[in-house]
Amino acid sequence: MVTLAEVAQHAGVSASTVSYVLSGKRxxxxxxRQRVEESIRTLGYHPNAGARALASSRSNIIALMIPLRTDMYVPVMMEIAIAVATTARAHGYDVLLLTGEEGPDAVRRVTGSGLADAMIVMDVELRDERLPLLRGTDRPSVLIGLPADTSGLTCVDLDFRATGALCVEHLASLGHRDIAVIGEAPGVYERHTGFAERTLQGLRGRALELGLRLLHRPCEGGYDAMALTLSRIFDERPGTSGFVVQNEAAVEPLLALLRQQGRAVPEDVSVVAVCPEQVATQASVRLTSVAVPAQEMGRHAVEQLVAKLGGRGSDEVVLLPPELTVRASSGPAPGWAGP
Amino acid sequence: MVTLAEVAQHAGVSASTVSYVLSGKRxxxxxxRQRVEESIRTLGYHPNAGARALASSRSNIIALMIPLRTDMYVPVMMEIAIAVATTARAHGYDVLLLTGEEGPDAVRRVTGSGLADAMIVMDVELRDERLPLLRGTDRPSVLIGLPADTSGLTCVDLDFRATGALCVEHLASLGHRDIAVIGEAPGVYERHTGFAERTLQGLRGRALELGLRLLHRPCEGGYDAMALTLSRIFDERPGTSGFVVQNEAAVEPLLALLRQQGRAVPEDVSVVAVCPEQVATQASVRLTSVAVPAQEMGRHAVEQLVAKLGGRGSDEVVLLPPELTVRASSGPAPGWAGP
DNA sequence: CCGGCCTGTCGAAGCGCTTCGACGGAGTAT
DNA sequence: ATACTCCGTCGAAGCGCTTCGACAGGCCGG
Incomplete structure (x- = not known):
């Protein structure tokens, strides 16, 4: 293992000079500089991470807390994680992967041990136990998701309320009057994960404004659960012609069931999904959808953190504007004469 | 930030004593011990990771290299990552997340800087550039996947050859004689990712032994690509009654197209998938499948690594035996009288 | 009763790096 | 020529921990 001292000797300078070449602080x-850089290259020198962390009390590591469960939004999580990792590397940081399993202790451990300089927290619940800890530490953090009280916190998320509104608007503009919402699994709502509730608020709010009827049903993923949910929806509102789906695992079962019941998409019913692009484009019908901008969220979170670590940046909530892409799953409501 | 010295003072002992309480090495x-532990608790002490790494030259971190692309096996990757993270924590290790983006340099950086004590490498290609580096370092590593030459390496993977054989056997036992294989995207084969080729070998080998006809077609995910692939398959082999699918993104499009063409599953055609359980159970038809044991692979990799770091363990290739679960997508071939 | 041997504790020497103050020498202003 | 500044470099002092050798005291067997 090559050390700074060896590089210094090889280049015929002192250790501190090598250090300053590396950091650029003098x-x-x-x-x-060139002589030192040459020595570094020929010796294949890599600074020892532990020593560096000890001396500078900065580890150049960003901790990423991902949810333990894999019951929802798996591709989104993955995409965020990858975006975080690549963006972090571009700024000279590495990423430490923590699962939600440890709970609040993970925050204590990371801040206490100086393992990471900063944290990104995903899967934030409305009153998350980790929030007081994050507020109480001087280590910067960014949440991906939105808790109930965002004071003193920095958050990035899709504007799910606007997303809900956008979906309703799109269906309304096509003449749909009765809309059903296939939501996440009931557990997601019970846990008070913010995004599901905010989407619902957006949906309901705009439906009310536009005078549409809206029926919301949580739904476990899978074919059987979807079958039950769907039959109940049509029992209650036979005239339903527009669907909003926010549950990846329900997308294909829904399409399959509609097809099986002889309801053509988009001729008889329209479907709008809130899901990653990949799901929307690879579904058996190419779905009109609002994409969850996973990559952008990850990238943005890291950049916020880097700014904070550099003494710039501030606490603020950034809600990314939703974008609806029209594909093959939405069209005019049956019997609609147009606007 | 509380230090060892402060704990020592609070407990009225020397720093080394506290250290030995923590490590149990004397x-x-x-x-x-009780007095020290009490002090640790009341002061909320966490050992400084950098100092510890520097002094002991062990970071208690395991690096996990995940593929950058998200074009295949996303849930599997995620499941492995989570299993790795939780298992590692259970053994006192943290996990550093690296993407394939850096390529071989990541290996150099991690080993050179002492950032991690060991590495888990995913998405291994047959002649991966990272392999010589891994062989040449004294840091333990485990591959998830199988390269062409495994000498001097430790690997964990599903036995994809046996998986292929198992799928063919299952279809053969139901009387299917003409089998089509929907594979991963052509790029996956061009990249010489081992698992795809090994599956194919298993499929072909057993098909030959059992006298079945086998047609293999790589396929991009998505509806349109699948439509093209499927029509070509039926053009070439109109009697095809059994499908093996190894491509998550092709599963739903395949089912949708078969349905649309009036071919009932499993009455007219049978489908066997190689995919994560979640995909198999949440598809629009509950799929007979061989599961990719993602969790077990992640767990096993970490345990190998921990054993190696403890001076136990050795280089070996562990191929997990496949298990085929019969669900609703496979049944007797049309017109088959039984065995 | 003494030498040898555990057991439990301590002191001190680093681990490899960053960073601060110091300093020689060149350049600039007086 | 003197006084001053600035630039480039160096030496040394830690950062908080681990670990090695030392040592005091209690125990044993001879």
Whole structure:
């Protein structure tokens, strides 16, 4: 294992000079710098992470807390994680992967041990136990998701309320009057995960404004659960012609069941999904959808953190505007004459 | 930030004593130990990770290299990552998340800087550039996946060859004689990712032994690509009655197209998938499938690594035996009289 | 009763790096 | 020429921990 001292000796300078070449914190003459860089290359030197962390009390590591469960939004999680990792690397940081399993203790451990300089917290619940800890530490953090009280916190999320509104608007503009919402599994609502409730608020609010009827049904993923949910929806509102789906695992079962019941998409019923692009484009019908901008969320979170670590940046809530892409699953309501 | 020295002072002992209480590397009297532990608790002490790494030259971190692309096996990757993270924590390790983006340099950086004590490498290609580096370092590593030459390496993977054989056997036992294989995207084969080729070998080998006809077609995910692939398959082999699918993104499009063409599953055609349980059970038809044991692979990889770090364990290739679960997508071939 | 041997504790020497103050020498202003 | 500044470099002091050797005291067997 090559050390700074060896590089210094090889280049014929002192250790501190090598350190300053590496950090750029003091000016070094071009000739010296080049000689040092040459030595670094020929010796294949890599600074020891532990020593660096100890001396500078900065680890150049960002902790990423991902949810333990894999019952929802798996591709989104993955995409965020990858975006976080690549963006972090571009800024010279590595990423430590923590699962929600440890709960609040993970926050204590990371801040207490100086393992990471900053944290990104995913899957935030409305009154998450980790929030007081995050507020009480001087280590920067960014939440992906929105808790009930965002004071003193930095958050990034899709504007799910606007997303809900957008879906309703789109269906309304096509003449649909009776809309059913296939939501996440009941557990998601019981846990008070913010995004599901905010989407619902957006949906309900705009439906009310536009005078549409809206029926919301949580739904476990899978074919059987979907079958039950769907039959109940049509029992209650036979005239339903528009669907909003916010549950990846329900998308295909819904399409399959509609097809099986002889309801053509988009001729008889329209479907709008809130899901990652990949799901929307690879479904058996190409879905009109609002994409969850996973990559952008991950990237943004890291950039916020880097700014904070650099003394810039501030606490604020960033809600990314939703974008609806029209594909093959939505069309005019049956018998609609147009606007 | 509380330090060892402060704990020592609070407990009225020397710093080394506290260290030995923490590590258990020397015997400490019960009274002293309890006093120290009490101090640790009341002060909320967490050992500084950097200092610990520097002094002991062990970081208690395991690096996990995940593929950058998200074009295949996303839920599997995620499941493995989570299993790795939780298992590692159970053994006192944290997990550093690296993407394939850096390529071989990531290996150099991690080993050179002492950032991690060991590595888990996913998405291994047959002649992966990282392999020589892994062989040449004294840091333990485990591959998830199987390269062409496994000498000097430790690998964990599903036995994809046996998986292929198992799928063919199942279809053969139901009287199917003409089998089509919907594979991963062509790129996956061009990249020479091992698992796809090994599955194919298993399929072909057993088909030959059992006298079945087998047609293999790579396929991009999505509806349109699948439609093209499927029509070509039926053009070439109109009697095809059994499908093996190894491509998550092709599963639903395949089912949708078969349905649309009036071919009932499993009455007219049978489908066997190689995919995660979740995909199999949440598809629009509950799929007979061989599960990719993602969790077990992740867990096993970590345990191998921990054993190696403890001086136990050795280089070996572990191929997990496949298990086929019969669900609703496979049944007797049309017109088959039984065995 | 003494030498040898555990057991439990301590002191001190680093681990490899960052960073602060110091300093020689060149350049600039007086 | 003097006084001053600025630039480039160096030496040394830690950062908080682990770990090695030392040592005091209690126990044993001879």
């Amino acid at each position: 000016s070094i003459s071009t000739t010296t | 015997s400490i009297s019960t009274t002293t």
